[in-house]
Amino acid sequence: MSEEFNTTKLVQHQRDYFNTDATKSVDFRINQLKKMKSLIRQYEDQILGALTLDLGRHPMEGYVSEIMLIINEINFCLKKLKSWTKPKIVENNFFISPAKSKIYYEPFGVSLIISPWNYPFLLSMRPLLGAICAGNCATLKVSEQAPFTSKVILELINRHFPQEYLCALDCGPKETEKLIQSGYDFILYSGETQAGKNIMKMAADTLAPVVLTLAGKSPVIVDETADINHAAKRIVWGKYINSGQTCLAPAYVYVHVSRKDELINAIQQQITKSYGEDPINNSDYGKIINNHHFKKLTAFLSQTEIVFGGRMDEEKLKIEPTIIEVESLHDNIMQEEIFGPILPILTYKDLDILISQLKKLPKPFSLYHFSKHKASINKVNQTLSFGGGCVNDCVIHSTNKYFPFGGVGSSGFGSYVGEQGFKTFSHTKSIIERRKIMIADLLPIMPAYTEKKFKLFRMFAKIIGY
Known part of the structure; x- marks a missing residue:
């Protein structure tokens, strides 16, 4: 990080600007959202090109899963922001009547957002929208592992917004530690679990509130009543988009023993339908982020029984969509998060026993259940804890701007997106106006x-x- 971005000075510059109260004006926030939307449109082709270079993403996939979601959310924020910012009048208790009790939403101040590499544009801009809506100044630390997309984000923000209001930085782990310890009023981190724990420890020194959206092994349950062809179609899309490098992608599938062969065959057919006979040379199919992660994934494959796929090309950093069979959750490959295009298949006989097993695991970021049996659906939703999920689909809950996006327990805590993003970056201040x-x-x-x-x-x- 250059001398220009001395962390202590940067935070102080942003705090000085925040203290002018310029960012608290609702009109100011709306103007910044409009400006951001215009800039994203202006940089759209560069963003899509960068996503292709970093992750091998087809422009269609990049547009649908990153740019389109951000534009949609900006439009939503522009429509709703004035109503979100209004003080909320609440009831009084008996003894303080008559009086007016109001909840005000005020910005924390100077916020730090640390974004991951797997959706480098979406997961940088989504929390940044929350910071803007709430009236914060913000520093965005982009991922050095997605250099092409990070370069575009740096230009988009640093060329067009004053540094004392919004600033984007590209720095390594040591410089990031300095950022965290520089006195930010609020920190949001997306990424690996161990890094999240370290950030919590560092943030404790300044008592900055922290939101973590972390990795979490998201299970899929396919019961005996499921529409197998539909389940296969949605699992393949949710698992292999971005080559499996999605925090809420299906991590493994538990299928009822009576439907295992049928599901595996249907998944194989859907993979071929989506990516052809040679996915490695198909431009619709992405690549692994870097050589280090590629070697980690290939090491997993060397320990397992491959049912389908498994071919790889180190030069292209591609591993084709792969299915493996696993005996139990105690197998070695199930002890770590795969975070790639490898899908373990396990079987179960009794839903109650499966639920009991899943309860013993760390709480996942998401859970997906394919079933036509309403009682089973309700049982899974009501007895298992997870960040969010879908019934008879995968991943799409993350696209709903009305939903909070976040994990629970070891998959993170706190959430953002839409109104929840505004509230996450706001302090709720309670005031009584008495007579x-x-x-x-x-x-x-x-x-x-x-x-x-x-x-x-x-x-x-x-x-x-x-």
């Missing part, structure tokens, strides 16, 4: 106390439910 006389003023609750006053007041309080 000259409240009910409490007419009651004997102020010193000097007497035994008689206490008995009478306690009797009155119990009568009205206190």
